[in-house]
Amino acid sequence: MTISTSGPVTRHHVGARLSEIAIHHGTVYLAGQIPENNPGADMRVQTEEVLGHVERLLNEAGSSKAHILMCQIFIREAQDIAAMNAVWDAWIVPGHTPPRATVIAPAINPDYRIEVIVTAAQIAAD
Secondary structure, eight states, X not given: OOEEEEXXXXXXXXXXXXXXXXXXXXXXXXXXXOOTTSTTOOHHHHHHHHHHHHHHHHHHTXXXXXXXXXXXXXXXXXXXXXXXXXXXHHHSOTTOOOOEEEEXXXXXXXXXXXXXXXXXEOOOOO
């Protein structure tokens, strides 16, 4: 794991083009998460993978899916919305559904049906 700190911003998994996580004053920002392990799979499989990435990264950053402040979901085809929502509904913590936008947009890689961007709060230390 690569961690770089500049001022009050902490970055994890820093690459040449992006960081997977940035944290600033208790707010966690995740890069767009894609189904890189299941390209070409159906929407359910890809959504499960992507939400798994989101949950793992949030936990690493000291947050959780119950602390999501905003979620942006980009899907390639409108016909996949129901399948994506079914996986989302089973994954999200009841009573902690965040504001969310779902946008139909072409993917950079045509094998990716979904990309998810999340902003979350860190869990306050007691």
